[in-house]
Amino acid sequence: ETGVTQTPRHLVMGMTNKKSLKCEQHLGHNAMYWYKQSAKKPLELMFVYNFKEQTENNSVPSRFSPECPNSSHLFLHLHTLQPEDSALYLCASSHKLAGVGQVGETQYFGPGTRLLVL
């Protein structure tokens, strides 16, 4: 595998289900991100992990629970979602120098998981 991979690519779940999205990066990066992309809206940053530590939670509801066990893997645990949570969920990774970000740091994205909540 190369780049950033995400599984599953498509997910349909009921509001009472619990599911998890998985992201894996094969780029040797040390920062990982979750984004939400809804129709007609800009990409919204959800969570940021630097060196496995969460550094940003962009006011995301608690029904979304991220987990970063190591620098290569990122999960998004989902429970009791709402229909308005249906969206494309994108994972990204980047390389931070010595834990400090730079404006030129490039994020590389995975193919996303298309989530439909019924």
Next chain:
Amino acid sequence: AQKITQTQPGMFVQEKEAVTLDCTYDTSDPSYGLFWYKQPSSGEMIFLIYQGSYDQQNATEGRYSLNFQKARKSANLVISASQLGDSAMYFCAMREAYNTDKLIFGTGTRLQVFP
């Protein structure tokens, strides 16, 4: 106020022609970076090109170039010799120095290349 504005929801271009996708930005941070990404229907965001606020030259990457006009706060993407495979959504994004974790995206422009 929106940080990144892409005023063209859709653009059409004929194959082999050049096309310019507009992007304006708003920041008071003197240090920032500007990015363009391509998103085909498959969903993946593909990094195309980067321009730093202190870069003297406009960025170029193959058929992609960035027309950076700092005083006007614009960072337009120019695609030369369009190909059918260029049909996709294109997003402009910015990162400011005061919060380098956050990449701020515009709403995107859908480009369709026709034969």
